[in-house]
Amino acid sequence: MTAYAYDASDQEMLNVGWLAPDYAFRTGIVDDRVINALKALSSAYDNQTRGVHDCEFCPTERPVILGGPAFDTQVWLGSAEIRAQDTDGIVYSAPNLVIHYITEHRYCPPEEFCRAVVRTAGMDGPDELVLAD
Template structure:
């Protein structure tokens, strides 16, 4: 997978909408680590079932031996969602659109990736989960 620094202009695929990158990680680039509120993970799992920008190929995690992570997602959290071939797109309260590979869930839960707070707020808001207080604590 191509690496894009967080909050840079999205250019992975053609889109008629301006978006910002989040969670496009690669082993040869450092990334922010920390604690991410479980509401963010839940929101991303809910949103993951929509398979935005689904690709034909599969990207495997470059940080570990996990073949292809799967999570339970969707509104009822009962849909098997295979990670590594789609994106999660969320819109912030200010209208900013963010695009993250759906592997971002794995990166957060298994590799302590800490996405930018504004992306976390957008994910929680897009999923309709109540927000109060900080959603990340970067180390």
């Protein structure tokens, strides 16, 4: 939830999900709607980079998922961002590898980010979307 400073951007954003082994992160259960919303948004490849960032928590090499609005697009994780905007206009930026962090390493992002992702993807639902340990 720090100010985004990874790359030049014309809009203010907050970072979410930029994880590293030397720093603790919240774990828990994340509602499937959040995961599905992230997958739906993943094919936009916001801020696509030329390099790849592999998961630093496991030996998985460049995870791939089925994403996009119809969940039928092969999306490679580790070289782009997912962006979501909440109702207050706050924009969040997360590495698309956040999907892997949630599903494989139990990362539990902030509730406001989860709500923004579900909203941005057009998947309405109840307010409770995460359950932290």
